[in-house]
Structure formats: C-alpha cells, structure tokens
Amino acid sequence: MQHFSQSADTLLRFALAAIVLAFGLAVVLLLAWPFTTHATSQGRVVAQPVQFSHAHHVGGLGLDCRYCHDTVQRSRFAGLPPTHTCMTCHSQVWTQAEMLAPVRRSLAENRPLAWKRVHALPDYVFFDHSLHVANGVGCSTCHGAVQTMQQVSQAAPLTMAWCLDCHRNPARWLREEDRVFDMQWTPPPDQAERGRRLLAHYGIRAEHLTDCSRCHR
Amino acid sequence: MSAGPEEALLPRGTSYGALVGLVADPLMRRRAGRPWRIAFAVSGMLTLLLAGCTAWLFLRGIGILGNNTAVVWGFPIANYVWWIGIGNAGTFISAALLLTRQPWRAAINRFAEAMTLFAVGIAGLFPILHLGRPHYALWLTPYPNTQGLWPQWRSALVWDFAAIVSYLTFSLMFFYLGLIPDLATLRDRAQSRAGQVIYGVLALGWRGSARHWHLHDTLYRTLAAMALPLVVSVHSVAAMDFSASLMPGWQETIFPPYFVVGALFSGFGMVVVLAALIRWGLGLQAIITPRHFAVMGKVLLAGSLGMALCYGTEWLSAWQAEDRAEREHLRALFTGPYAPLYFAMLGCNLLVPQLLWSGRLRGSIPAVVGVAVVLNIGMWLERVLIIWNTLSHGYLPSMHGVFSPTLWDWLILAGSLGFFAFLMLGFARLLPAVAMHDMGKLLRRQRSGA
Numbered sequence: 001m002q003h004f005s006q007s008a009d010t011l012l013r014f015a016l017a018a019i020v021l022a023f024g025l026a027v028v029l030l031l032a033w034p035f036t037t038h039a040t041s042q043g044r045v046v047a048q049p050v051q052f053s054h055a056h057h058v059g060g061l062g063l064d065c066r067y068c069h070d071t072v073q074r075s076r077f078a079g080l081p082p083t084h085t086c087m088t089c090h091s092q093v094w095t096q097a098e099m100l101a102p103v104r105r106s107l108a109e110n111r112p113l114a115w116k117r118v119h120a121l122p123d124y125v126f127f128d129h130s131l132h133v134a135n136g137v138g139c140s141t142c143h144g145a146v147q148t149m150q151q152v153s154q155a156a157p158l159t160m161a162w163c164l165d166c167h168r169n170p171a172r173w174l175r176e177e178d179r180v181f182d183m184q185w186t187p188p189p190d191q192a193e194r195g196r197r198l199l200a201h202y203g204i205r206a207e208h209l210t211d212c213s214r215c216h217r
Numbered sequence: 218m219s220a221g222p223e224e225a226l227l228p229r230g231t232s233y234g235a236l237v238g239l240v241a242d243p244l245m246r247r248r249a250g251r252p253w254r255i256a257f258a259v260s261g262m263l264t265l266l267l268a269g270c271t272a273w274l275f276l277r278g279i280g281i282l283g284n285n286t287a288v289v290w291g292f293p294i295a296n297y298v299w300w301i302g303i304g305n306a307g308t309f310i311s312a313a314l315l316l317t318r319q320p321w322r323a324a325i326n327r328f329a330e331a332m333t334l335f336a337v338g339i340a341g342l343f344p345i346l347h348l349g350r351p352h353y354a355l356w357l358t359p360y361p362n363t364q365g366l367w368p369q370w371r372s373a374l375v376w377d378f379a380a381i382v383s384y385l386t387f388s389l390m391f392f393y394l395g396l397i398p399d400l401a402t403l404r405d406r407a408q409s410r411a412g413q414v415i416y417g418v419l420a421l422g423w424r425g426s427a428r429h430w431h432l433h434d435t436l437y438r439t440l441a442a443m444a445l446p447l448v449v450s451v452h453s454v455a456a457m458d459f460s461a462s463l464m465p466g467w468q469e470t471i472f473p474p475y476f477v478v479g480a481l482f483s484g485f486g487m488v489v490v491l492a493a494l495i496r497w498g499l500g501l502q503a504i505i506t507p508r509h510f511a512v513m514g515k516v517l518l519a520g521s522l523g524m525a526l527c528y529g530t531e532w533l534s535a536w537q538a539e540d541r542a543e544r545e546h547l548r549a550l551f552t553g554p555y556a557p558l559y560f561a562m563l564g565c566n567l568l569v570p571q572l573l574w575s576g577r578l579r580g581s582i583p584a585v586v587g588v589a590v591v592l593n594i595g596m597w598l599e600r601v602l603i604i605w606n607t608l609s610h611g612y613l614p615s616m617h618g619v620f621s622p623t624l625w626d627w628l629i630l631a632g633s634l635g636f637f638a639f640l641m642l643g644f645a646r647l648l649p650a651v652a653m654h655d656m657g658k659l660l661r662r663q664r665s666g667a
Contacts, residue, residue: 003404003413003414003417004414004417008422009422012418012422031360034362034363035363039363040363157363159363159364159365160363160364160365160366161362161363161364161365161366162363162365164364164365164366165365
C-alpha cells in the first residue's frame, strides 16, 4: 500500500533543508546579536536633566575635560561637575536662559543635578580612569570625538573584546603626557616606534595587561 | 563463540516473518500491560521529581547539595562519571561486536544503543547541575563572542565537553542509521494512519532494495569503525578530568584505561539488567536467550578482572611512588572515613563477579542479573569514592573535610534513575527493542551455513 503521495520525497527533502537552514540561521542570529548595537548600546544617547552640549563647550569654547571632570587624574571615577562648576560662568552669562532653568533650580534648592551615566561598565569590571590617564591613554581613545557631540553618546561598544583589543596591544594608542587630554589626537605615522618607547616610558608590562585579575577582582 | 553459535541464538525452525512478528507485535498489536503502565507512571513521577529538584537547585544554588569547600564535586560529578560509564557499553556492543562478527550482538545491540543515548544524555546534565552559574555552561563551546576569549584549552573540562558532545552526536547518528530498515518494517506493519505516516517519514523512504542495503551496510560498517576510537576516547577524557590535576589519588597514568574498563564493566552490567527486563516485558524469551546472558557474564567476569588489575596498579604505584601524599591517600582508602564504603565497593566489583567463573551460575539468568546489579552499585560507589577520598584529604590539612550528601543529592540521583527508566520504557513501546534486520541476517547466515 502506498502511504505517501508522489511529492512526499521532494517535500521531505525540502523540509529537512528548511530545518537545517532555520537552525543555522537561528544560531547565526544568536551569535551575531551580542555584537550589534542593540546589545552593546554603542551610539546610544542618554537624555540628561540639562541639555548640555559638549560640542559648544569643548569644541566651541575650548574648555578642558578636567574643568568639569576634575577627579579623572586622581580617582577611579572621572567625576561629574557640581552645580557650582556650571555657575562659575552661568551666574554671569545666560542667567535667564530657559535651557539653564534646571541648573538654577539645583542651586536654589541645593540639590545636585542627576546626570545620567552614558558609559556604563558592568559591576564586575574594575576600571580606573586615573590609571589610564596617567599611563598615556587619552580621553578620545575611548570616548570618541566628544567635542563634536551635541549630546554625548556611547562611542565604543564597551565589550570585553574591545577592552582586550587594546590590552593585548596597547602600544598603538599610547600618547605622550601632554597629549592625553588633546581631543584632536590621532596616531602619528611613527606610532609603532613611539608606542614602544612610551611603553618603556610609562613602565607598562603589557604581558600582564590580560591577567584576569587586572579587571576582575 | 564462532562454531555454529547461531544455533542457540535463534528459535529452531523460525522464519523472518516470525522474528519480525515477535519484535514488532508488542508495539503494534498489543496494548501495554499493567506492569508497564505502573512502571511508566512511577518513572514519570521520578522524572518530574528530577525536573523539580533541578528547578529548585537553579533557584537556590548549589548550597542545597552536600558539596562543600573540600569536596567541591560531590554527587553530581560522581553521577556524571557513573552515567557516562553506563553509556559506554552501547557503542562498544554496536561497533566492536559488529566488526568482530559476534552473532550474539544482534539481539541486544538496539536497546543497548538506546541505553547509551539516554545514559550519556543524562550524564551530560550533571556537570551543568553542579555549576554555580549553570547558564554559563555554553562558555565551554568555542564560539565567536564579545569577550574576545576562547575556552581554556589547557583545561580537561573543555576536552570533556568535546568528548561528550561528539560521542552523543555520533551515538544518535549510529542509532538512527541502524533503525532505518526497522522503521520501514514498522511503517509496513502499522495499522493506524498515524503510525504509517510517522514511521514512514522516519524511515526516509526505505524500500529495502539491493542498492539501499549495499549503501546501508557500507555506511554502517564505516561508522562502526569510527565508533571504536570514540568508545575509548569518551571515558579516557572523562578520566583526564581527574588525572590532569595534581591531586593525590587522581594524578595517575592508569586513569584513562582504568575508567574505560570500569565503563565497559558497568555498561555491560546495565545491559544485562535491561536485557532481562526487556526479555520479560516484551516476551522476547526466544531471541534473548540464556546464551546471551552466559556470554555477557563472561564479559562481566573479564571486566572484574580488569578492574582488579587497575586497583592493584593504583595501590602499587601509590606504594612505590615514595610520595607522602600518595601514601596518605592509599592509607585513607583503607582506614579513612569512607573505608567501609571502599570495602563494600571492592566486594561488589571484585568478589561478587567471581561467582561467574561457575558455568552453572552463568547459565542462570537471575544469577547474572544479580551480579550485574551488585556491580553497578559497586561502580557507583567507586565513582563517588574517587571524588570523596581525594578531595576530602588533599595537600592542605586545614582544608580536609568529609562529604555528607543531603536529601537533594539523593533525590536528584533517584530522579535521574527514574528519568532513565522513563526514557527506556518509552523507547520499548515506540521503537523495536531488537534490531529485526540484524536478526534476519543472522537467520540467513544460519540457513546458508546449515
């Protein structure tokens, strides 16, 4: 007795191929997902309590990073400015600007502005700003061209592979001390030679930069 | 075992049709009996128990188990090694006995392969169960990830993962390939439309043409030849989980062969138990004969002697090593907190199987099954003691500690046994427990030889 129609064989082959394809596609999607910006939040813009423009203050007026992020050289945390820092200028200029109303309210009520973190690392990662800045890793290497951003967005994927990319071969990104806060810095043509020299200069033992305990404590 | 052995393995004057009927009728023509229903219900409840315990374990963490800072592996890894040992025999029977043309293989290889699949699958659960963060088990696989990391290739656990996965994948393929002609037989004998379609789809259009058989034989024998290294590798690698360490009692070169022998030993023991149950449950007395049990009894005896050699080597090398930690370990085996269990294990694995020297006892199915049950308990004790003894007194006296299992340890063990029974019972009602086409070949050989 014939249980199946004539097309059954073709159907079965097609179904098997479809199952294999669907499974393969699912695996590829699952593997690819963590690399996408949906998972890494790269390029994400966070709404802040004040529409502060880095493009205007850094790119236009030429403020130094450390004017506001003043603990970057001595602390794990780069620091966010207290309202008084804003008021060094804004008690004199744009005193009635609508955009600055939250700043004035903060001063009046003596309640700090609740700035939102843009570059968030997981809790199990120990990251120290002062250490990086003191050893020739510049702001723009991780944070990108902040001086052009109206609103700050996450410049790098901040994945472990991204961290390791530098930790495995840091010489490509090291700068001289006086260039660390230079937002225009790009690797000069002789970076390979400079990088080697700077590794010795800062006393960086690159072979230990990928020890687990370097970042996970 | 070669001169006219088919005689005793098949009923006198039987035909292929009668053989097929014997195997297939319990599936297609007869309803499941009361013992099967009761066993299925009980094992189903134990399966639910396993699921419940696993859920609770994942929710509460491994603190509910007896694992402590000294004996970090405890029950889960002992159960893992025990189950994967049981899973070892199926492929050995399928492949090694096929290539050496042992006629008694035909009646037992199918359910032994099913046993392998289920046992290895269950074994694979335990390493995940003992993880503090089980959802990271996938980190054992090398896959492109955003951490920019590979698994630690120097870790035996990564080798072990690869060994289990390849063994399981291979066993599944081999099992299915052997099933195809029998699935076609079931398709042709099925009375319901559903049976015809389901078995028919699974049979992949098998028509039993000469060309089909030729291709099937070629592929089956090729796979069997590939299976042999796997039989040895999977348990050798499981042994390296221990022997690649630096712990006294573990870091011994005897470990890989020791584990392979132990695996064949306990695996064959489980095959004997299942053979008796399937023979009784499906009424296969005519094709699973006392001769089968007598032959497997000999294998068990050989296994027991192999185990004796391994234990002796272990003791001798510990004694001769002039290493304080090794000698302490040896002393602890016989006088430590687990010494009664150790003596029980030696009794189960070495003494009791010696009964099988007697031809009369080998001819008695209850006797062979009894020995098989005892030695499987002995092998479980061995797996547990390998872990407890070494980890309970390592190099640091301040870290010495005794393992005491909790209720959850026992429930998970019972659940895994129930899950195994559940799968085997399902298998016995859905697929032919004996390879019908292999029995047919045996019959043809018998006729042409006679």
